[in-house]
Amino acid sequence: MxxxxxxxxxxxxxxxxxxxxxxxxxxxxxxxxxxxxxxxxxxxxxxxxxxxxxxxxxxxxxxxxxxxxxxxxxxxxxxxxxxxxxxxxxxxxxxTARMDFKAVKELPLKGIRVVYQGVEGAYSHEATLQYFGSDVDAYHVQFWEDAMKEVEAGRADYAVLPIENSSAGAVSDNYDLLIKYHNYIVAEIFLPVNHALLGLPEAELSDITTVFSHPQALMQSSRYLNSHRDWAQYSVENTAASAKKVLNDGKKNQAAVASETAGRLYGLKVLEPSINHNKNNTTRFIILSRDPIYREDASKVSISFELPHTSGSLYNMLSNFIYNHVNMRMIESRPIAGRNWEYRFFVDIEGNLGDAQIQNALKGIEEEASNMRILGNY
Structure with missing residues (x-):
């Protein structure tokens, strides 16, 4: 030619x-x-x-x-x-999409009660104090679901729950709880995770044969712990509980992987500081309220929706963001119980519920997906 x-x-x-x-x-x-x-x-x-x-x-x-x-x-x-x-x-x-949310200048923080999972000294406790201040009226429950129940029932004004870790990924169970309970994300806080090896005041590193902690903390410190081949590792419900166990058991051969804050709270000695191998390890905590409110300067929207297991269904749904120039920050999927090969998606996008682009995008998803929910704007 x-x-x-x-x-x-x-x-x-x-x-x-x-x-x-x-x-x-x-x-x-x-x-x-x-x-x-x-x-x-x-x-x-x-x-x-x-x-x-x-x-x-x-x-x-x-x-x-x-x-x-x-x-x-x-x-x-x-x-x-x-x-x-x-x-x-x-x-x-x-x-536009159905939105029963109310914009507020500031979150109500006077005379509040806050619930977190775990015990005093747990990272959830640290996140609570860091966000609400050391004088906050805070109390703890045993399970994450208990915290959601406390807020939904009105016994607590806010709950603090971990949702994602920079090295271990999503806390999947808490994504499921966001669907099971009608509480709303109103804020988030990022807490650096710094695990220490804690023992009794009279203990030395050479005494240790048994280590307790939460499974994720053990995993995040695995390089250090596995270098001590003769140490047995056992899981407990959270890091602070491991510190409390070491104190209560009173055995020199036992150690806990927990924060130095937990060590001070339970009178334990730091046998080895900062044993987690990822020094940039951070956990994202969400703050939940039963009221659908958001700060006027909120800049992130979290939603969930369900899709059938068909070719192109997710692409078509996400195109609502593309055509409205909305930036997506995160996407997670969870299987829907009782419906094989169907999934619920959790998406974080940049924006405010008052933005026209956000309203347009959410309208499209509301019409085209199943069970779309706005989980919060914060």
Whole structure:
């Protein structure tokens, strides 16, 4: 093929592209008319059955197997863009995602009670004191779910729960609790994790044969602990509980992996400081309230939604963020109990519930996904 022939083909392609753009603009104008009809008649934007019929009809217009797949992908994207445009028009008419949240200048912090899981000296206790101050009226419960129950029942104003660790990942059980209970994330705090090896005041490092701690703390300190091949390692419910156990048992051969704060609280000696191998290890804690409120300067939104196990379903859902220029910070998935191969997704995005882009994106997800929930803005 000569250079002249190639240039001629490119000119023809340019002409076809201009025609495609013109037809696309006409298609979007008609989609706008459809949106106006749906607004007037209270109908949803997303009509899955209609879209399946449309895809079947355009695929039937070609006999080539490759073209069938290409046409399906092309029209799927065009219909996705159409929905985003219709959501924008609906938002301009005040039709946004259902949000019963109230913006406040500051979180109510006077005369409050705060609950955390574990015992005094646990990292959850440290996070509580760091966020609310040392004078806060705080109390502890045995399990994470107990903390959620305390808030939902109104016995506590806030709960402090770990949700993610920079080295161990998500605290999956607490993601499930966010769905089980109707509490809302109103703040977060990042707590550096610094594990120490703690023993009785009279103990020396050479005395140690048994170590207790939470499973994650043992894992995070595994390089140091495993270098002592003769040490037995046992799991307990949390790091502070391991410190309390060493104190109560009164045995020189026992040590705990916990914070130095826990050591001071229980009168233990630091046998070895900072034994976790990742010195940048940090745990993210969330602050939960039963009231759907958010600070006016909140900049992160957490949501959850469910999707079927079908090709492209997650991509189509996340495109709501793309078309609204919303940045996604985190995504986690959890299997839905009793529904094989179906998943619930947890997503953190940048923004405020008062932002038009956020409202548009959430409207799209609310219509297209199942059981979309706004977990908090903070």
């Amino acid at each position: 000569s250079t002249f022939d190639l240039q001629e083909i490119r000119k023809q392609l340019d002409q076809v592209d201009r025609e495609i753009v013109t037809l696309f603009e006409e298609r979007m104008r008609l989609c706008g008319d459809v949106a106006e009809y749906k607004i007037e008649n209270g109908k949803p934007v997303y009509d899955g059955e209609r879209e399946r019929q449309k895809l079947d009809s355009v695929k039937a217009m070609t006999d080539d197997s490759f073209q069938k797949q290409a046409v399906e992908e092309l029209f799927s994207q065009m219909m996705t863009i159409s929905r985003r445009y219709q959501y924008k028009l609906m938002a301009e008419h005040g039709l």
